[in-house]
Amino acid sequence: MRFVVRFLGFLFTAGTVVFLVGVAGVAGAIWHFSRDLPDYSQLQDYEPPVMTRVHASDGALLGEYSKERRLYLPIQAMPKLVTNAFLAAEDKNFYEHGGIDFTGMARAAVVFAQNFGSNKRPQGASTITQQVAKNFLLTNEVSFTRKIKEALLAMRIERAYSKDRILELYLNEIYLGLGAYGIAAASLVYFDKSVNELTVAEAAYLAALPKAPGTLHPVRNRDRSIERRNYVIDRLLENGWIKQADADKARKEPLTVTSRSNAAHTFAGEYFAEEVRRDIFERYGEKKLYEGGLSVRTTLDPKLQVMARKTMAAGLVNFDEAQGWRGAMSKLDISGDWGVKLAEVKSLSDISPWRMAVVLETSDQSARIGFQPSRELGGTISKDRQTGLITLEGVRWARAASASARGKAPGAVSQILSPGDVIYADPLIKDGNPVEGQYRLRQLPEVSGAMVAMDPLTGRVLAMVGGFSFDQSQFNRATQAYRQPGSTFKPLVYSAAMDNGYTPATIMIDGPIEIDQGQGAGVWRPENFSVGSYRGPITLREALKWSVNTVTVRLAQDVGMPLIGEYAKRFGVYEELPNYLSYSLGAGETTVMRMVTAYSMFANGGRRVKPTLIDRIQDRYGRTIFKHDARECRGCDAPGGWKNQPEPQLVDRREQVLDSMTAYQITSMLEGVVQGGTASVMREVGKPIAGKTGTTSDGKDVWFIGFSPDLVVGLYLGYDKPRTLGRAAQGGHTAAPIVRDFMKLALADKPATPFKIPAGIRLVRIDAKSGMRPGQGEGGRTILEAFKPGTAPPDNYSVMGAADQDGRVQQEVPPDAGNIMRPGTGRLY
Secondary structure, three states: OHHHHHHHHHHHHHHHHHHHHHHHHHHHHHHHHHOOOOOHHHHHHOOOOEOEEEEOOOOOEEEEEOOOEEOOOOHHHOOHHHHHHHHHHHOOOOOOOOOOOHHHHHHHHHHHHHOOOOOOOOOOOOOHHHHHHHHHHOOOOOOHHHHHHHHHHHHHHHHHOOHHHHHHHHHHHOEOOOOEEOHHHHHHHHHOOOHHHOOHHHHHHHHHHHHOOOOOOOOOOHHHHHHHHHHHHHHHHHOOOOOHHHHHHHHHOOOOOOOOOOOOOOOOOHHHHHHHHHHHHHHHOHHHHHHEOOEEEEOOOHHHHHHHHHHHHHHHHHHHHHOOEOOOOEEOOOOOOHHHHHHOOOOOOOOOOOEEEEEEEEOOOEEEEEEOOOEOOOOOEOOOOOEEEEEHHHHOOOOEOOOOOOOOOOOOHHHOOOOOEEEEEEEEEEOOEEEEEEEEEEOOOOOEEEEEEEOOOOOEEEEEEOOOOOOOOOOOOOOOOOEOOHHHHHHHHHHHHHOOOOOOOOEEEEOOEEEEOOOOOOEEOOOOOOOOOOOEEEEHHHHHHOOOHHHHHHHHHHHOHHHHHHHHHHOOOOOOOOOOHHHHHOOOOEOHHHHHHHHHHHHOOOEOOOOEOEEEEEOOOOOEEEEOOOOEEEOOOOOOOOOOOOOOEEEOOOOEOOOHHHHHHHHHHHHHHHHHOOOHHHHHHOOOOEEEEEEOHHHOEEEEEEEOOOOEEEEEEEOOOOOOOOOOOOHHHHHHHHHHHHHHHHOOOOOOOOOOOOOOOEEEEEEOOOOOOOOOOOOOOEEEEEEOOOOOOOOOOOOEOOOOOOOOEEEEOOHHHOOOOOOOOOOOO
C-alpha cells in the first residue's frame, strides 16, 4: 500500500514536472514566435487596392482600371446567402471559435500523419481569421513556423476586431480566380451580376473557389467545379441555411458563366475611355489610377457616341469603297478544320456587325464563307462552324482599285474572291432588313479621321471618335493627330478683322495677288480653289461663304499676322503661330479637339471654353476631388429648407475671349456658308446650323466644323501618312455629309432654336453684292446684316485695296513687316 502511494506520488510529481516543462515550453515557443509578429493593428486602417470605375454621363459603366480587380463591399451590404456560403465552405464555426478551430486542427493532423512521406500538400485547417492573418500579414510559405505565427495572430486579431470586421476583410481580400479579388468583383467577372442578384448555385460556386481557384475553372474543369459547388450547397443545407427545395434546384443548375470584359463597356466608347484613363494617370499617377478606387463620372453621352461612331465609320467606309477593292487581307489553307486556323488570325473586336470569315468555295453567282469561331471562357475554340453566302450583289462595289481610274464593276463573284481568302463580311441589307444567310463583302478602310461633339456652353465632350477601330489602332486622332485645318481656320482671321473696324459688308478684291517674300525667296501667288477663277469686288460675308483665299490673304495682310496669332492662341488653336501669311489659310497643324473648342466660343457668345471629358471624380470614400464646373452657385445652400428666398444664381466668371457681338457676326456669316455656300449640304439637318469647310493642300485632309446653339461637331478625314484623297475630295462634299448625318440624328428631337442675337447688334437690310443699303447699290438680292454700334452699311461704294489697269493688285511687304511667306508652302483652300 505504501508502495502504491509512493508510486502515485512519483507519477504526480513527474506529471507536474512534465506539465510545468510543457507549459514553459509552450510559453517559450509563444514568446519566441511572438517577438517578430507583424503589427496586426494595421488592419484597422487597411485600404485594399480597389479598381477605378469610369461611368458615362447617364451612369453606364464605361471602363474599369486595376491591377487587382476588386470592389470593396462593406459587410452590411453583403447578402446573408453569400456570407453563409463562404462560412459553409471555409469555416462554419466562425462565429463560435476564438480564432482557432481545434477540431479542424486535429483532423488536419490525422491526415498529415497518414500522408507523411508522400509529398502530398498538408490539408489546411485554417479558420477565416487565420486566413486573414496569412493573406494580410504573412506569406504563403508551407511550414509549421508560419502556422504557429498564423494561429498567434488569429487569436490577437479576434481580441482586437469584431467578427463582422474580420469577415468583411476576408471577403474583400480573397482571390477568386480570373483576376477577381473579393466577392463583389468575382460576382461581376463570373456572372456579370451584383452580389444581391446571385442565386444559391452561383453563390455556392464563388464560395468554392478560395481553396483552389485555378483548378476550379468553370470551363476547363467544369465537372470538378460543379462537384465542389454542390459540396458547398450540401453544407448550406446541413447547417440549415437553405431549404431542401432550394438545394435540389441549385444542384440541377448548369454552371453558366457570363464573362465580363475588362475593356470599355459602352459600345463605341473605347477611344473616349482611353483618353479618360490617360487624363487620370496624368492627374494622380499610376497608383491612384489602378488602386485608388476612384469613381469617375464622364461627359460621354452614350446615345450620341453610338451615333458618332456609326456615322463616322460609315463615312470612312463609303469613301474607301469608292476607291475600289484592294484584295483579301490574307490567304489561308482551308484543308482540314478551317475554323481552328481562322481562329488564330487576329480580328478586330469592335467593328460589329462585321465578322472575319474565310472563303470556302466560289462560283460566278456566290461565294460560300465560313465565319471565325468564337472563343469560350478560358480560350477554348467553339466547335460551332457558321457559314453564309456572299452573292454578286454583295460585291457590286468591289471594282478593282487602280492608281489612274476605278475598274469595271465585277460580273462574277469569282472575279473578286477565291478559296482561302480571309475577309470581313456583314449582313446584306435590303429594304432596311438583313437578308437571311446572305452577306456583303467588306474591307478595312485605309483612310482615317476623327470626330468630336461638344457642348459649346460648358466644353463637355459628348462624343469622340478617334479612328475606325480602337482595336486596330489606339492612336486617338481627335486629340493626338496634328493636321492642317485648312479653311476652317479662316473664321479666326475674320474675327480679328471684325474686332478691328471691318464689317461683314466690307468690300475687298477677289483677284490675283502677288507677294514678294523678300530675301530671294521669290513671289508667292496664292490661288483660290478654282485656280484662275476670281469674283472681283466681294463682301467679306460672300468671301467667307465661298472660302475665297485671295481675300483672306489680303485681310490677314491688313490686320497683321501677329494679331491673328494672338487670336489663335486665345482660342487655343495654336500655342504660337508663325508670322507667315500662309498660316491665315490654315497651313499650321492642330487637332480636331482644339478646333471644335475654338468654334464653341463662336457658338456661346465668346466665352472661354475648356474642353473636358470628366465632370467629376470621387475618391473611394465618395469625396469629390475634382469638378469641372467651376461656376459659383449663390443660394444653392439652403439651411432649413426653402423659405421664399430667391432662386439660386450661377455666377460665370469665365474670360470673354471674343466680343459677343463679333462672335455673333462670325456665327451669322458661318450660317451663310451653310445656307448657300460651300457647306450647303448641311441644310438637310433642318435646324439653324453654322459651319465651315476646309480642304488642305493637294486634298490631303478634308474638314468640316459645324454648330447649332447647343452642339458643336467637327471632323477631318485623311490618311495617317498624309497623301492626297483624290481630286474630288472636298470638305463640303466629303466631310460635311458625315457631320450632316450625325447632326440629323443628334438634333432630331431638339427644337429649331435660332442663334441668340446679343444686345447692341443691329440687323440692317443691305444689298448682298454691294454691301450698301437697298437702292444705293445694284438692287439685287438683299439680306439682313449684323452691325455693331458705330458701324453701318457704307454710303458710297468702296473697295479695300487698289488695282492697276490689268486688275492685278501689286503689294510688296517689307522684310521687317513680319508677313513674309515661307517658301514652298503650297496652296490651301
